[in-house]
Amino acid sequence: MEDDFFGLLTTNKWPPRWVCGEWTSLHGWFYILSDLSIGLAYFTIPFILFYFIRKRKNNLPFVQIFWLFILFILACGATHFVDAALFWFPAYHLSGVILFITGIISWVAVIGLVKVLPEALQLKTTDELEATVLTRTDELQESNKKLREINSDLDNFVYAASHDLKSPINNIEGLVAMLKSTDKKDLADEVFQKIEQSVSKVRYTIDQISSVVKIQRTEEQDVGEVSFDKVLAEVLEENVNMVATAKPQIIRDFAIDSIHFSHTTLKSIMYNLVTNALKYRSTERDLEIQLRTFSKENHTYLSVEDNGLGIDLNQNKDKLFSIFSRFHDHVEGSGIGLFMVKRLVEKRGGNISVASEENKGTTFTVKF
């Protein structure tokens, strides 16, 4: 014991603490029991932490800090046990070394904590996490709803397209069967003509479908400052025959004269709205088409108002913008126009609304 390797267990150079100074029994045991109580608690905490780490397995942030803390608290506990032991065994060297080690571990813990602090501050509380989850859920639901809409659009598109392709093909099938069973020249001629008619119907439908597909794909290639007046002029120019027949009085009121938008898309929108007004005019009065642009709450609006046949919105509001829906059968139409306009406008974050009264007229308003 006298001269062990580090002199750690040397006890003969100092008196035991009991005889160093004047301890009463009460004060001495008060000191010792307090030391033991702290040491015991400090030795218990690592078990709890260890249990916690094991239970949480990989799901614990800063696991190294936990281990460091276990070490730190064990060391602290050891200092208190040694301190209590000094009352009988004055191994002050040992005590010093343990204090030294504890000091080092404590500083490592300090440095470790300072290092992880910024990251730890980023940790979210349960409430914050819950709020994030709620926002995400909302976003997911929103995009889910959009997907469902797109899906049902697609469903309707396939349904309508397949129907409109099947009809003329069925007709051709029936006509060919009829042709086989007849020997009348007149009837045969009529049937041939109807076959031709059906074939061009198939072609027309396919053209319409591919135009829908094309428009879905248009990228923002020609985005720029587009003038409403210029686009309107182009639309009227392209429909010069229809304009000549309908003889509309066109009132332009472009308070906002241009918009940052895709030229092709704006033209498509105006084309469909203006030709609808031309097509579904009333025979009872001269056609008047009023085009207005205005600004409201930071959005540009375009409205196209006519005094034509109008639509019974009570019955048809849902169908108005759906593909291949038609409300008048006296003129040619594909039932695609308004569907495309709605898609184009919505794709760019806007919307379209309609007001109409039968036999008074219709107003379409596009919000860009």
Added chain:
Amino acid sequence: MPFNRIILVDDDEISNFLSISLIRKIDPEIEIIPFKNGKEALDYLKNEGLSKRKSNLILLDIRMPVMNGFEFLEEIRNTNLKIKDSMRVVMLSSSDNPRDLEKAKSFEVLGYINKPLKEESISTYLSLAG
């Protein structure tokens, strides 16, 4: 007594041409009245006097502008006129979509024919009691 009148409701003129010639072949005498959409047929049936009422076989297309086949059936169902007692409906459509078949079933139609109309598919209905 078999049906004594056929009411054909279809916007497709070629299909009507085919249907009429086929029915004529089976029964050259039967009265056939074509309409371009449900609304025209409905107006006609509503305005027709009771005395003239006949037992009608309605051949009804589904997709038509203005008023489609199902809207027509809905109107008939909600009407308090007695026209529904004097008619049976057979759907005549290009659609073989299950949702159309289901919907037709819900209106308790007599039958569902997929276009093009063929002799064997229509003759059964023509010989049925109206």
